[in-house]
Amino acid sequence: MGRVIAVANQKGGVAKTTTVASLGAAFVLRGLRVLLVDLDPQSSLTFSLGVDPDVVDHSISDVIRGEVLLSAARLRTSEGMDLVPSTIDLLAAEAMLLPAPQREFVVRRGLEEVLGAYDVVLLDCSPSLGLLTLNALAAADEVLVPLQCEMLSHRGVGQLLDTVADVHRLLNPRLRVRGLLPTMYDKRSVHARAVLADVKRRYRVPVLNPIPRSVKFAEAPSMGTTIVATSPSSSGARAYFRIADGLLRAWRFGGRKVAPARPSRGAHSYGPPSAAEPEDTAGAL
Template sequence: MGRVIAVANQKGGVAKTTSVASLGAAFVLRGLRVLLVDLDPQSSLTFSLGIDPDVVEYSISDVVRGEVDLTTARLRTSEGMDLIPSTIDLLAAEAMLLPAPQREFVVRRGLEEVLSTYDVILLDCSPSLGLLTLNALAAADEVIVPLQCEMLSHRGVGQLLDTVADVHRLLNPRLRVRGLLPTMYDKRSVHARAVLGDVKRRYRVPVLNPIPRSVKFAEAPSVGTTIIATSPSSSGARAYFRIADGLLRAWRFGGRKAAPPAAPRPTRMAPSVRPPAPGEADAM
């Protein structure tokens, strides 16, 4: 039975798509069967994996409208992951769902037919807390929340965790938070280290090892692949391999358990956050 992971944050530009694609490629190289689902009308995941959204025959919008099933819409990528692509039509499909009964469960029902086919299914959510993101959370076993280590970047994380807690309570009692994933992290920056320390204190969920900032992340989509393919020995690729391996250990051997959804600690973010103690920023 495939494990379904939603990668979500209502803020854009936090490396959700990069994380989905890179983790998917890392899992494939670890021998897993992987499906990626692009739930963003901007189609960034589809495009970054070398597929033109304007020429695909079927997409997730057709699945949402009930016109085709997932197996009809899926495509094989060059790195071995299967992909359910997205197009701009997903905006209209989402609007069509608004008055529908059981509208939060459309993605879950679509995934049911392929759960036994894959080991891991990664859902790339749109940068909003709209109906598509609710569908992803209602379908997922776990959620990973990418965030930048910048003061303004993680202010919305608490709102997302509140939403996850509501979904857990009302729609999907099996949903757990696997962890916050700091991305574009520069350990030389005092500010980035301070924000990472504040994130670890503030939220009642695990914080995964940071993904370093690297220009190689921007280069990979230009050739339709991930950093795992273009620069497998880079610090960025190694960081995603570490995350993937940590998830595999947790799933297979018990490891660190995912946290039940919970609200952030009721602390106020100070205008100036203290820098973490030496070594604190690099701790798991």
């Protein structure tokens, strides 16, 4: 049965799509069967993996409307992941869900048909805390929260953690926070290091090793692929391999699951980061 991970943050531009695509590619190279689901009406994941949303036969919108099974909407990407693409029609599909009974569980029910065929399912959430993100959280075993290492970029993380806690309590008791994933990190920047230290103090959840800032991330989608394929030896690709390997170790060896936690000012659960390189917590969750 596949492990379902929602990659969520209501703020845009924090590398949610990059994280889903790069982790998916890393998992495939580790021998896993991987499904990616684009739950963003902007179709960023679909575009970045070389799929034109305007010409796909079916998308996650059709699944949500009950017109096709999720298996019928899957495409195979060049790197070996399966993808359920998104189109702009997802906006209308989300609106259609509003009056529907059990509206938070539509994505979960769609995934049930295919979970046995995958080791990992990654859900790329839209930059909002709307119904699509709630569906992802209701379907997931874990949530991974990318956040940019800038002071204003993590102001909404507390709200997201509150939402995760509510979903855990009301809709999905198996949901856990896997961790916060700092992205676009420049360890030479005093500001970036200060933000990382503040994040570690503020939230009682694991903070994974940061993903470094790199122009290679911007180049890969133009070729319809990921940094793992275009620049496998780059610092960015190596960082995602470390995150993927840490997750695999945690799952394989029964690492502790971290319960949803509300933000806590002044919490020093993980200590201050090194000015040079924060500790690797990915394999200890």
